[in-house]
Amino acid sequence: MRLGVLDIGSNSAHLRIADLSPGHGPAPVRSVKSAVRLAEATDREGVIGRPAVGRLVGAVREAAVAAAVSDVHELVPLATSALRDAANRDAVAAEVRAATGISIGFLSGEQEARLTFLAARRWYGWSAGPVLLADIGGGSTELAYGAGEEPEIALSLPLGAGRLTRHHLPARPPVPKKRRKALRRHVRSVLAETAAGIAERPAPVRAVATSKTFTQLARLCGAPKSKAGPYAARRLARRDLQDWIPRLATLSNEERAGLRGVRESRAHQILAGAIVAEAVMDVLSLEALDVCPWALREGIFLHRLDALTAGRPVGSPFTPAEGTGSLPPPVPVRPERRLRVAAAR
Template sequence: MRGQPVRVAAIDCGTNTIKLLVLDEDGADLEREMRIVRLGQDVDRTGRLAEEALERTFAAVEEYAALVARHGVDRIRFCATSATRDAANAEEFAAGVRARLGVAPEVVSGDEEAALAWAGATRGLPGLAGPVVVLDIGGGSTELVLGSGATPDVAHSMDIGSVRMTERHLRSDPPSADEVAACVADVESALDACPVDPGAAVTLVGVAGTVSDRLVGSTAAERAEMAWLHPGRADVIAAGALVLSRVLARSRVSELVVSEADILDGIAWSLREG
């Protein structure tokens, strides 16, 4: 099929969400879905994927398999990221995906995850002033990617995602000052060791949506009432806000460019161009 128009399906299975994107032969969206499955539940503590998390994820995979079959796609790529990289029972997850979808999941490295995030985030934003830093705050990890062209120059993945930081530090609802301080210290330590300097960016592109200080001081129930926030992110978004705030504090930009496209789009376009 190389060189011919193809219909593709991309699945991005992260620590908190599993997403599906189906593109038609012209590259237009046919299907774009997201389910909150929290695959990475307790992985930071136990090193294993929880049985109930696997059940939630497999249920979503079955839904997606039906959609993929209905659209008659030519190529499928299923990418799993931070939670699966860290799990001792990742093969149980892989076997379950193969049984339901007919393809094996790729457990992508942090570098590959960052490159896909770069491709997805920048493709639809031509003419950005460089250097550009792309920030992708996920559930298990956060990627910073620096570049000025079609491919990144340097990328780094850090284990400071919103689910991981919430489970590790923000155990009260709302979080206490000491918990917030511990979370911030963890994030700052990871950024200190990161080879991508947010201060190098002329343009900072974020793919994790809008966050603010109000989120950290709110309870999970109060956050769930915010119309723009998906309820499945309400309990972990405060940690994501803290990660973003520390990255912004190190940058010299006056605004954050928000991309509606992310790693999922990067996966889909890798199939079309492969």
């Protein structure tokens, strides 16, 4: 079957389409990405502003058209922390549904961590042994630990790179050393309070990082370019990251965007991302992290593929005992719907 996953994050709405077949990994078909910038359009009361809602409606409409013309059988539209935590999230979701016919589902932070862990486990296989996962998003950071396909610990912390940039760093660089150290203390205090259970576990055989933030930090520190392909080994060493943090603090956003691996859309929050990454490695006693090319969207593909193979309902949770809720149900993309959506372009 052909599945589309529309992941609505802090900066973008990203549609990934893949063919799913038992016994094989998800086969990529198409990717469509639109800037929505929800996080930066959210005020201190947690309300997403009108311009960003308009961008979101346009992005969902574009994704629906792309799914239709690509013969997608099912579309899973979901939102992570930027929309999930917004004070007006229900109103925004209702407006999107009225304008596009697409109902957005919401993943909890724990579900996000579990699905991303599943992707990392499948990528590295059983030879990876116990795995520790770290994923830095725009609004939250997910951590997970476990020796099986499902993590024993799955956490979501309010330590997203975009969130911390807005709340703790000046609007424009340079960032004074005092502010940088204050942010690091804040991040470490949150990690020490909430991630103690992971720190107490046996050291992982493989420590893994996913997300654009980690990918760009690894490239900044010398990892291979994206065109080297997904099988190129990419690692992020704590020592290299420590050297870059004070340098990033002195650079303007424009200068950061000129560095290898740093995209213009993320340049403003790369310093906060680096501070979180270094603090995670420090608190959890990690000298380096392997950067995994599979992340949340691949986890959803795999979860759906497992359901297909086992004959489980699509929206079933991982196991009844976990009580973490269900994935958002997929939206069937019927032939008549494909024609109707395509005609709306």
